[in-house]
Amino acid sequence: MQKKNQSLPASIIASLRQRNNRPGTVSAGENGRSGGTLVASYNVHKCVGVDGRFDPGRIGQVIREIAPDVIALQEADKRFGARHGLLDLARLKDETGLVPVPVESTNAAAHGWHGNVVLFRQGLVRDVHQVSLPGLEPRGALVVDIDLESGAALRIVAAHLGLLRRSRSQQARMIIDLMRSRDERPTLLLGDLNEWRLGGRSALSALDAAFGAMPVPVPSFPAGLPLLALDRIIANRPEILSQVAVHDTPLARIASDHLPIKAFVDPAMAALPVSGPDFMIAPAEPPGPGRAALHAKETPLPLPASSPGGKGRAGSNRELVRKAGAQLKRAVKRTLRRSDAPTR
Template structure:
């Protein structure tokens, strides 16, 4: 399938109706921008630019708090008018840090998974079922670790999770995969099970060199467009550019879109 350009993404975004899902992934770096300032409302403005009704987030700071201090996820929900679903992975006395999801689509179910590895920073996946014009779509938001062995462990957990899903359920896996090598095993395993995920450079935002942020869709043929969101605001707001996709939800099917589990993930 041809991966469309940002211009084509805009054309499709304007032409397609509510039966299509516009979805994004964005590592917001705790709201810390290129200037070193923490400005969560600047992140909200970038999310508004995306024009997506579902946005998976990573590195959301202060998902909740025991004080009157504004919580980042609450601010994002208020500023964007979207419903927030928290998937915190690091919990402190004054709040939490981790994955989240913003959505304009109805939420059908929420599950949270621990992907933490040994003594490394806790990691996880947020699994949310959303309704897209009557079709349930499972969205999995994740942020993998910095060490190769850690990422392999986490992808094995992800693949086991995917293996147990109904074959006719549309699935979107998105997030900051932290895989710097285009042929790294975690990417190859995910490509093998979900189909190839297009790549565009997203990190660092002001001079992108690495395609760390990905969107996989099952079935693969339902992915119509994919692009990194390159605007002046996005280059300033975080150290990652967001990525966005347009999907036409439909039942998954056996065949080239769905591959077997790698041997490591079957153990």
């Protein structure tokens, strides 16, 4: 049994010991399309692979391997400056049939919202909300109400949570508040939630109020030897969701530092009547040229008040985030070196 307050090195060692018996790894040829609507989440690491090479084409090939009906991407835009999108969306549509859920932005070159992009195959998009999440880093979430051609009527919350635990806790609570403020609908939370802890110390425990007990986590990071379950697919109705699996292929191990994760949604159990106006309609025709004219709305939820000091603390905040990321990387490297040592 996993210890409730496990340290990071202990968590990594436990993952190493269990990796040979882990049920959640699925290769490219095992999608099992009869299983329902395939949803996935993938942190594309700004299209930079573990070899240090920027190659958006590899990301597109991995997405084609997965063949999802809906996929949430993280880090699909540059983080700073103009935040240009990094993928060839036209090529991706031609190769996969996936089109992005549109967002409102002052920067037309961005694919998504704070790097979050939701792509889907065919269906009706009823509503989109862009949510700025609290915390020291610029983080966001996309909330999309979508009726897929398969019959699944879903709400997708695509998010990328922060590196600091207290930021993740704030962000999880805001996601709960957002769900409570809207009509009830089968909801999936997809994304890189950046939380490796399990039990009471996990920042994701705040999500229990809406999602119930967290499903069994599946390690997806780092891609070459996945040890930490940073990426998650969670449903507010667990019965509609299959077991989450890692998409582990030779190309996926090199295209990004995260492996994609995926699961099936039962369209019969997720198909609920939905009332209200259709805010946007997505193309139902086969992949081809053309672009849907869609409209997205900014969420009316207020953001938490900023901490005292404001801009004067920006430098120290960035340093805290940098240290948190560096600590995680060092712990993984230390434990990997330890696991390579001969056993006594």
